[in-house]
């Protein structure tokens with residue numbers, strides 16, 4: 001628990017799950033948050049399954065202090081195995097959730113919340129409905145909502161404390177809940193011996209978001225990537241745009257088959273711009289009640305007009321939110337058309353209303369998106385994201401493998417053998433998308449890990465034969 005640290009005035013040191021946390025001048029962090037958001041813990045080192053964590057405190061726009069945390073997860077595989085019970089802790093949790101365990105200790109409740117969100121991600125709704133998505137610090141009465149983004153790779157926590165009540169304990173409590181979530185993702189004991197300093201950082205001149213995905217990680221799609229770099233450049237230089245009376249794109253429609261990297265490109269674009277990323281999911285919008293969907297979409301845009309920092313708003317799977325040609329006359333279609341109408345109105349003057357915002361929509365069915373929505377001025381750029389060709393696939397393999405090596409190789413452990421032939425892999429994987437290739441690798445990684453787990457000794461590095469076998473296996477049931 002918290003104890004004063006005589007050595008450093010203003011530093012509140014506490015331990016959590018074996019990690020030492022130094023909270024530097026929490027009162028001034030809370031005070032600064034009234035002026036603008038304060039970002040904490042960015043750039044810290046985390047256990048392998050967690051790539052980055054960003055905690056934010058803001059108190060400028062409302063009657064409360066808002067605490068949020070985003071946790072970028074490298075290893076969704078671990079969560080999967082945890083939940084499917086390949087792992088004793090997962091089994092335990094699954095049982096407790098299954099039994100609707102009423103003994104809500106602080107930890108179990110928190111652990112449950114993360115597991116529940118992951119259950120939902122895995123489509124195991126039954127289990128998910130049984131417990132709330134909350135992390136709770138019972139002592140403080142602090143509750144954080146926990147939610148995965150749709151990719152399952154970012155966990156978001158959110159808690160609010162009325163301005164009049166907020167004090168350093170809440171900040172400490174929220175950092176504790178964040179560490180609790182990290183612990184659950186990365187495994188028990190993963191924080192032991194680590195040290196974290198929570199302090200106001202020196203804000204760099206240009207906003208830098210060290211987010212998971214970058215345009216460099218995209219394989220193939222050279223033209224698309226360079227087009228996105230241009231858009232990012234125009235976004236970052238509003239003064240040049242103003243000088244020439246030029247208008248940068250405000251809306252981008254990305255279309256192409258599933259798994260070709262559209263969502264990834266949007267995240268990478270946000271990263272390239274240094275923008276916050278706000279993903280709007282269909283269930284957030286569509287509402288079965290009369291007028292509910294319209295209200296929701298208006299709210300999204302009302303919020304968007306207020307963003308003070310550059311923000312990329314992604315409407316993923318746009319066609320399911322918005323009208324499509326040939327919509328019928330039944331009530332459901334009419335409701336959808338009304339949503340499209342509002343969307344058109346809102347997009348008309350968005351960039352004038354708030355130059356901080358860029359809207360991106362993705363779809364697998366561009367023909368379903370009403371032409372007037374993508375008329376110039378609303379969505380002024382349309383980008384096709386096709387399946388990769390052979391060179392593209394080779395590059396995707398190369399970049400993914402390189403990423404895995406960078407993340408996992410260490411002295412005494414080599415992930416891949418020397419015999420890899422990217423051209424042959426690209427040939428064997430004809431017709432596959434980036435998402436398929438990721439799955440090919442995921443399966444091989446899992447097989448190796450299971451082999452280790454069974455035998456207790458390190459399996460041989462992944463070689464060309466392993467990869468070809470995995471490609472064949474994945475391609476098999478698809479019959480071409």
Ligand SMILES: Nc1ncnc2c1ncn2[C@@H]1O[C@H](COP(=O)(O)OP(=O)(O)OP(=O)(O)O)[C@@H](O)[C@H]1O
Pocket residue numbers: 217218219220221256257258259260261262263264265362363364388396399433434435436438
């Ligand atoms: N061109 C690519 N380069 C590198 N990785 C890729 C590429 N395409 C897809 N991937 C990988 O596949 C994953 C899934 O792709 P993503 O979700 O971006 O596809 P999508 O086009 O949005 O699919 P959907 O239309 O089904 O939403 C990505 O997170 C990424 O790891």
Ligand SMILES: [Mg+2]
Pocket residue numbers: 262263264316317362
């Ligand atoms: Mg997508």
